[in-house]
Amino acid sequence: MFTKQQRSGIFALILLILIFQCVIYVVDFSSEEFENDTALIHAYRAEVDSLKQLKLKNSQPKIFPFNPNFITDYKGYTLGMSAEELDRLHEFRKGNKWINSTKEFQKVTEVSDALLAEISPYFKFPDWVTNPKPKHEYNSSFSDNSKPKTFTEKQDLNTASASQLKKVNGIGEALSERIVNYRSRIGGFVADVQLKEVYGLSAEVIDRVLNQFTVKSGTPITKIHINTATIEELVTIKYIDYEIAYNIIEQRTLREGFKSLDELTKVKGFPVKKSEIIELYLTFD
Template sequence: MKSHFMFSKQKRSGIFLLVILIILAQYIYFFLDFSSNEITNVNEDELRLYKSEVDSLRKVALDLKALKIFPFNPNYITDYKGYSLGMSNEEIDRLHQFRATNKWVNSAKDFKNVTKVSDSLLAEISPYFKFPDWVTNPKPKKYNKFYSSSSKPKIVTQKIDLNVATALQLQKVYGIGEGFSKRIIDYRYKYQGFVSTDELSEIWGLTPEVIGRIKAQFVVKTPRKIKTYNLNTATRDQLVTIPHIDYEIANSIIEERILRDGFKNIEDLTKVERFPIRKLQIIRLYLYL
C-alpha cells in the first residue's frame, strides 16, 4: 500500500497543479457562455414542406397500425373478433345464443336482426361478410315438370311395365336422374328383365323412398322366368342357386327345417342363423311352400 501512496515532492506538486486545472476548467464551463448570438435565417417554405412530410409519414404509420379487416363468416365471430369490430358484449352474446340453437346467419339483414347492431356499424363491417357459395349463389332446384302429375297414385293397369320402361320415363320419378335410370336399365339388361319391383333394392344407391315412388308408377307386367323351389324339399345344391344364399346359409336352412319339422311360412327363414334378413324380399321370389 505504501508504494501507492508515497509520493515525492515533485509528484505532489504535479497532483496539486492537476487539481487546480480541473477546478479552473469546471469554473469556465459553468460561468462562461459559449453560445453563439448569431441568428440563422430560416426558409419558411422549406420548413412547412418538411412539416407536411412529417405529418404524412405519421398518418401512414397510424394507418398501418390500424386494425385490418379481412373477409370473414359472421357466424363464427368470437368474443375478441366482435370486440375488435366494435360490437358490444350484448350484441356478441345475442349472436352466440342464436348460433347455439343450430341456426345460421345468411345475410347482413339476418345479422342485424339477430345482434341488433347499429346501422352505422353494420354498414362498416357488412362489406366484409363472406358466406358459403351455396348461400350466396344457391343452385335452383331442378323439379321434373312431369313430376306433379305423374306422382299421383295409379292402379296396376295405369302403371308402366318396368321391363320396357325407357330412361326418360324413369326420370319422371322424383329422385331418379340419368345415373339411376342407367343403373336400372343396366340391371334389367344383365338379368334379362325384372321378376318383381322388389329387385330395385339390389340397385346401389336407391333409397327406400325413391323405390316407393318407382313402385307407385311402375310394375313388372312381364317378369322374367326363374326357377322356384319348395322351401321344405329343396336340396342344398338347389338353395345355393338362389341369390344371397351360400353353402353355409343353405346348411343352416336345412338344419332349421329339420328342427322345425318343416317351415310353416317363408318368414320363418329369419330365425335361421346368419340368414340375410334384409334380402328376404329377393330370396322369397325363388321359394314357395
C-alpha cells in the first residue's frame, strides 16, 4: 500500500523516535540552576505562608478599652459572656446603678475568674472613679447652698443669671457664662438633664446646681413616636443621623416595635451615653 519512498520515510521516523528515547533515557538534563530555582520556590512559598498567617492573625477581632457599664448583647457575646450574665448586668443597670470596679462587675454578672482575668484589663472607668478628687471641707459660705431645696424653693434654671449660678460651689465665671450661652443657643432648657450637655460640668457640680435650680418654664417638646416615625423625622433628633435612623427602623421592623428605651439602646450605633437627651424627644406609648 505504501511506495518505496513512503516506507523509507516511516522507517526513518521510527529510527528517530528510538534515538530520542535513548537520549532522554541516557542523558541527565538536571542542572544546578534548576535545583537553585527549586530552593528559591520553597523560600517564596514559606514567605507566602508566613504572610497568610500574619493576615489571619490581624483579621482576628481586637478588643479596645471600654466601660463595662455599657456592654451590649453583641459586645457581651464577642467577649464570651453568657446570656444569663448579660441579663444580670442589664437588670443591675436598669436600677440606674453603676459598676465602678472589676470586683463589683464580677459580683453583679457572676462571670468566671478565667473570663474576668481575660477581659478586665480592657475595662475603662471614668476618671472620677479611677482618680477621685479628694474631698475638701468647704467654708460656711457654701453650706446653705449645698442643702437641697424643694421644687417650690428652687429658682427657675431658665431665668437664673450668671452671677446667681456662680454662687453654686464649683461654678466659676467661665462655667456660669457657658451655661447661660448654651441656654440661649437652644432656646431655653426643657429638662434638667440638658445640663449634661454643657461642656465642663462634672456630675457632682450638676447635682449641686440642681439642688438650687430646676427647669420651671420653657417651650414643651413635640415628641416623636418611635414606632411610627420616619427616617426624616428621626434625623431631626439630636445625635441621631441617617445611619442610626435606618438601623432603628430596621430593628423596629424585626422587633415589631420598641417597648422601652432599653430596647432602643441595643440598636447598632445608638449613642447610649446620650440616651437621656434623646429620650426627651421620643414617646413609646
